[in-house]
Amino acid sequence: MTLRLRLTLFYAAFFTIVVSFVATGVYVLTERSLTSALEERASQALSDLSTGAILEGLRKLPGDAYYEVLILGSGDQPPDTLDQVRAGVPYIEPALFRPNPTNHSLVTLLADPALDALVSDGELTTPAILPGGARLQVLGRLGRLNFAGQGVTLTAAVFVGIPASNVTATLNDLARDLIITLAFAFALFAIGVYFLSSRVLRPLERVTHAAGRVTSQDLSQRVPVPRSDDEMRELAVTLNRMLDRLQESFETQRRFTADASHELRTPVTAIAGHANYLARRTDPTPEQRESLAVITSEAARMAKLVNDLLELARADAGFTLRMERINLVEVLEAAREAVTPSDDGIHVTLHTPGPVLEVDGDPARLQQVVTNLIQNAINAGAHHVTLTLARDGCVVRLDVLDDGPGIPSEAVPHLFERFFRVDGARSGRGNGSGLGLPIVQWIVQQHGGSVHVDTHLGEGACFTVVLPTPSDGGDSPDPLDVP
Amino acid sequence: MDARPLILIVEDEREIAKFIDLELQAEGYATDVAYDGVTGLSKFREHAPDLIVLDLMLPVLDGIEVAHRIRKTSNTPIIILTAKDSVDDKVTGLDAGADDYLVKPFSIEELLARVRAHLRRVNPAVTGEVRVADLVMNLEGREAFRDGRRMDLSAKEYELLDLFARNPGKVFNRFEIEEKVWPEYTGGSNVVDVYVGYLRKKLEANGERRLIHTVRGVGYVLRED
Numbered sequence: 001m002t003l004r005l006r007l008t009l010f011y012a013a014f015f016t017i018v019v020s021f022v023a024t025g026v027y028v029l030t031e032r033s034l035t036s037a038l039e040e041r042a043s044q045a046l047s048d049l050s051t052g053a054i055l056e057g058l059r060k061l062p063g064d065a066y067y068e069v070l071i072l073g074s075g076d077q078p079p080d081t082l083d084q085v086r087a088g089v090p091y092i093e094p095a096l097f098r099p100n101p102t103n104h105s106l107v108t109l110l111a112d113p114a115l116d117a118l119v120s121d122g123e124l125t126t127p128a129i130l131p132g133g134a135r136l137q138v139l140g141r142l143g144r145l146n147f148a149g150q151g152v153t154l155t156a157a158v159f160v161g162i163p164a165s166n167v168t169a170t171l172n173d174l175a176r177d178l179i180i181t182l183a184f185a186f187a188l189f190a191i192g193v194y195f196l197s198s199r200v201l202r203p204l205e206r207v208t209h210a211a212g213r214v215t216s217q218d219l220s221q222r223v224p225v226p227r228s229d230d231e232m233r234e235l236a237v238t239l240n241r242m243l244d245r246l247q248e249s250f251e252t253q254r255r256f257t258a259d260a261s262h263e264l265r266t267p268v269t270a271i272a273g274h275a276n277y278l279a280r281r282t283d284p285t286p287e288q289r290e291s292l293a294v295i296t297s298e299a300a301r302m303a304k305l306v307n308d309l310l311e312l313a314r315a316d317a318g319f320t321l322r323m324e325r326i327n328l329v330e331v332l333e334a335a336r337e338a339v340t341p342s343d344d345g346i347h348v349t350l351h352t353p354g355p356v357l358e359v360d361g362d363p364a365r366l367q368q369v370v371t372n373l374i375q376n377a378i379n380a381g382a383h384h385v386t387l388t389l390a391r392d393g394c395v396v397r398l399d400v401l402d403d404g405p406g407i408p409s410e411a412v413p414h415l416f417e418r419f420f421r422v423d424g425a426r427s428g429r430g431n432g433s434g435l436g437l438p439i440v441q442w443i444v445q446q447h448g449g450s451v452h453v454d455t456h457l458g459e460g461a462c463f464t465v466v467l468p469t470p471s472d473g474g475d476s477p478d479p480l481d482v483p
Numbered sequence: 484m485d486a487r488p489l490i491l492i493v494e495d496e497r498e499i500a501k502f503i504d505l506e507l508q509a510e511g512y513a514t515d516v517a518y519d520g521v522t523g524l525s526k527f528r529e530h531a532p533d534l535i536v537l538d539l540m541l542p543v544l545d546g547i548e549v550a551h552r553i554r555k556t557s558n559t560p561i562i563i564l565t566a567k568d569s570v571d572d573k574v575t576g577l578d579a580g581a582d583d584y585l586v587k588p589f590s591i592e593e594l595l596a597r598v599r600a601h602l603r604r605v606n607p608a609v610t611g612e613v614r615v616a617d618l619v620m621n622l623e624g625r626e627a628f629r630d631g632r633r634m635d636l637s638a639k640e641y642e643l644l645d646l647f648a649r650n651p652g653k654v655f656n657r658f659e660i661e662e663k664v665w666p667e668y669t670g671g672s673n674v675v676d677v678y679v680g681y682l683r684k685k686l687e688a689n690g691e692r693r694l695i696h697t698v699r700g701v702g703y704v705l706r707e708d
Contacts, residue, residue: 265566269588270498276591277502281509303588327677330639355665355674363637482676483657483702 007197012190019185023178030174034167038062039125039137042162046123046141055095058158066100066136066161070107071145073155078122078142082115085157091145102130106138106159118142118157128161135164203232211239218318219247250316258313261306268306272299308435312418315442321362323447325470328357328366328396332387335370339378346378352389359396360470365443370398372436373463377402380422382460391469395449398465407455415453416441440465487513488602491532493523493549494564495541499587503536506591507598520544527553534601536594539565539576547579554580560601564589583633596624604628615651616707618686618694620644634685639664643678644686647695647705656702679703 070088072079109128118124124140138161145154203226210223225236275295329352336348377385382404390397414420419434444451448468455461490512494500507514517523520541539546563581600621613620619628627634642664657675
């Protein structure tokens with residue numbers, strides 16, 4: 001999961017929790033205020049009841065309220081017990097009786113403590129539930145009914161039920177709205193955070209991108225330092241400082257290699273020169289001649305190593321080759337000649353499509369590629385090396401096939417690493433430095449080409465060099481100058 | 484008076500100067516050795532050597548400067564020896580007036596061959612070379628010079644130029660050339676045209692006049708216009 005996604009989810013979740021608290025608060029407060037508003041109106045209406053104006057009071061009740069009036073007795077003797085209340089007779093008169101939908105007397109819904117309050121205080125307010133499950137708020141008052149015409153006064157209990165369905169519906173709507181709003185807010189917030197975090201993380205992406213361009217070949221790349229004075233800037237500055245030190249140490253190492261191999265050239269030249277002089281210009285005994293031959297060949301080997309090291313140091317320094325139009329066929333012939341005479345029993349066969357196949361390249365360097373590949377095969381124990389040159393679409397392919405012991409598959413990924421040498425059979429005759437193939441790879445890459453190997457243990461190896469053909473196709477001299 | 488050619492070796496690495504000295508003496512040359520640029524320059528003025536082998540990195544006065552000062556007054560061939568081998572160094576050396584360039588570690592046979600070639604160039608009486616106009620072919624060292632400038636030729640380029648230079652004015656058709664220079668391939672390619680192109684590029688690198696001409700409908704010829 002990316003940092004961006006994690007940030008988004010984290011912030012959105014936190015935001016949702018906070019907003020949920022707010023929404024719950026709104027819901028509870030709304031519920032309370034709605035309920036109390038209803039009660040307020042009801043009790044306002046009922047306050048008249050106790051003063052005897054029952055009819056007027058009932059008329060002020062909300063249209064959906066239920067009510068019933070129980071006659072408890074004559075005179076204005078208030079009831080002493082709740083049983084008296086329960087035994088009251090409903091006054092069935094349209095103005096005084098509006099039954100609830102289930103036709104249950106409101107009194108039967110009330111619990112004893114609530115009725116006790118009515119008996120003792122003359123009023124009650126309590127929630128109740130109809131058998132169908134509908135919730136209502138029940139208010140009760142004791143009062144008197146005066147029948148003015150007949151001079152009769154009756155003690156009565158008035159019960160009013162205010163259905164909560166109104167409130168419930170409102171609250172349900174509110175809850176639904178709140179949830180929808182919350183969902184929208186979450187989505188909006190998440191999108192907002194996602195884009196904002198991309199803004200915040202963009203410098204980080206740039207840093208990552210720039211850091212990705214830094215390789216051992218090119219340590220000159222630096223991370224862009226954002227203008228803002230924040231953690232991002234600190235990261236970029238720290239990274240750049242680290243890269244400076246890294247480049248410095250790579251540079252020191254490269255310079256050391258270059259200087260060391262450079263310094264070694266003079267003594268190597270002197271050793272080889274003097275040994276050569278003794279062998280050629282004096283008359284040494286066979287033993288002395290043998291000893292001189294060892295000095296000469298070891299000096300030659302050292303000279304090659306020194307040259308290879310210098311070549312790689314130069315490659316690391318970003319040295320570029322000088323390209324010219326050349327005939328690759330002749331390069332192969334020259335490479336074959338350079339290797340074969342010194343190795344008895346070695347056959348190098350050359351297959352080319354004709355006497356000319358042009359590429360843009362550095363002839364000496366390309367000859368080194370071929371020489372190194374042939375020498376590599378011979379060092380591995382091959383007796384027959386076949387060079388096959390072919391044009392393949394818009395590239396030139398050179399296959400260097402040998403009949404050596406092949407390369408174990410676990411060694412293949414390391415073949416082009418410096419100083420890597422295959423253990424066992426492959427280095428049996430080896431006097432290679434482990435620098436030949438890295439140099440091959442560097443030169444080929446400098447030519448815009450690639451090199452790879454196909455090998456199976458026991459079946460030889462085939463190195464393939466692919467080079468681009470010149471942009472104009474090559475092999476075609478100025479037509480006006482052709483006889 | 485010593486009739487042997489005198490070669491001045493200017494090289495600060497005594498071990499290297501020593502074996503070059505020994506080898507040149509064994510070849511029958513008279514030698515003189517200087518270990519720094521200033522001594523080298525004064526020995527040059529004193530003894531007027533026939534050829535100078537000059538190291539590039541010298542104390543006091545470096546090889547480039549020595550070559551530069553010698554060139555002001557003399558045409559004596561200069562072969563530069565150095566451990567540097569980047570293209571820029573080579574160009575600087577040749578621009579300063581050096582005639583040739585060898586990179587350490589070099590093979591002594593190569594140095595001896597170059598010495599022979601350059602001595603012959605200044606002394607035309609010696610055989611083993613072909614001259615046409617300002618083109619000089621050193622047959623032994625398989626080297627070619629135009630106007631004193633050594634050209635870096637591949638084996639086939641040398642063979643082709645050799646064929647033309649030995650027969651100036653003779654028109655060769657493609658078939659004849661292919662048979663002589665590329666006997667291993669049977670016709671049907673434009674290898675001759677391609678290589679004439681290469682040779683012209685190298686022969687005319689400094690804007691010199693054309694030597695190998697196209698004879699329309701026939702082939703190619705080397706001649707001086």
